[in-house]
Amino acid sequence: MTEPLATLRGVSVSYAREGGRAFALREVDLAIAKGERLAIIGESGSGKSTLALALAGLLPPEAAVSGQIDWPGFAEGPRAGRDIGMVFQDPGSSLNPVLTIGELVSEGAVRHLRLGRAEARQRALDLLARVRIPQPEAALDAYPHQFSGGQRQRIAIACAIAASPKVLIADEATSALDMIVQAEITALLDMLVREDGMSLIFITHDIALAAKLADSIAVFRDAMLVEAGPARQVLGRPVQDYTRSLIATHIDFSSPRLIGEPA
Numbered sequence: 001m002t003e004p005l006a007t008l009r010g011v012s013v014s015y016a017r018e019g020g021r022a023f024a025l026r027e028v029d030l031a032i033a034k035g036e037r038l039a040i041i042g043e044s045g046s047g048k049s050t051l052a053l054a055l056a057g058l059l060p061p062e063a064a065v066s067g068q069i070d071w072p073g074f075a076e077g078p079r080a081g082r083d084i085g086m087v088f089q090d091p092g093s094s095l096n097p098v099l100t101i102g103e104l105v106s107e108g109a110v111r112h113l114r115l116g117r118a119e120a121r122q123r124a125l126d127l128l129a130r131v132r133i134p135q136p137e138a139a140l141d142a143y144p145h146q147f148s149g150g151q152r153q154r155i156a157i158a159c160a161i162a163a164s165p166k167v168l169i170a171d172e173a174t175s176a177l178d179m180i181v182q183a184e185i186t187a188l189l190d191m192l193v194r195e196d197g198m199s200l201i202f203i204t205h206d207i208a209l210a211a212k213l214a215d216s217i218a219v220f221r222d223a224m225l226v227e228a229g230p231a232r233q234v235l236g237r238p239v240q241d242y243t244r245s246l247i248a249t250h251i252d253f254s255s256p257r258l259i260g261e262p263a
């Protein structure tokens with residue numbers, strides 16, 4: 001038996017709208033296992049980011065939430081930043097432009113691991129080296145704008161793992177990058193998750209990426225979970241017509257993105 005990481009039961013999220021409420025998630029039941037790599041796919045507006053935010057406890061105050069999310073491994077629920085690391089789509093805007101890379105990367109370690117100044121700087125240095133930022137020592141005192149999009153995403157990933165979270169949630173972490181950089185960032189996530197034994201929940205529009213990286217796949221449409229299961233099964237023998245059409249319209253067999261394989 002695999003140990004559960006999180007179990008969602010009847011989770012709904014809605015927002016007030018003129019004349020009623022709009023549901024971003026509707027009655028979602030989903031079990032996520034410890035150490036699992038779960039890909040969340042589905043069309044724009046289907047509730048994928050809402051699910052990620054609900055899991056991380058980061059929904060805005062105007063969201064009305066019902067149902068239950070259990071995290072058996074976390075007595076008081078996981079804390080975003082400490083137990084759950086988050087990586088978002090746009091590595092430009094997720095990094096505060098007025099802070100140095102050293103300040104950005106050590107923030108989580110200072111706050112959650114209570115490291116002193118010198119230790120935090122060393123931690124930031126180690127993290128930058130780990131995400132393969134060239135010349136990490138010099139990078140510590142530089143600012144986000146001095147780095148490329150791909151490097152900024154590496155830095156954002158370093159921030160996300162600074163407090164050694166058990167879970168990494170990546171919301172379209174590679175979509176804003178060009179194909180080569182996407183592959184590099186994906187390979188980096190793959191390596192970090194493997195080395196640290198983190199669970200990975202990642203949202204993607206890229207079915208090929210889901211096929212490559214995920215153990216299981218959850219398919220969302222119009223705020224509902226329409227299909228979930230092992231990646232092989234969902235992609236190879238989808239039960240729902242919607243999943244079939246999603247695969248048919250999105251899969252790009254000419255794509256060279258076979259992450260982690262030699263070129």
Ligand SMILES: Nc1ncnc2c1ncn2[C@@H]1O[C@H](COP(=O)(O)OP(=O)(O)OP(=O)(O)O)[C@@H](O)[C@H]1O
Pocket residue numbers: 015023024042043044045046047048049050051060
């Ligand atoms: N803060 C908010 N206030 C009101 N409505 C919201 C809010 N956040 C999300 N929604 C609505 O909830 C629905 C689901 O949004 P969500 O961002 O989860 O979709 P998504 O699947 O991540 O889409 P995309 O692929 O475009 O990122 C959408 O209709 C969206 O407009």
Ligand SMILES: [Mg+2]
Pocket residue numbers: 048049050171
């Ligand atoms: Mg989204």
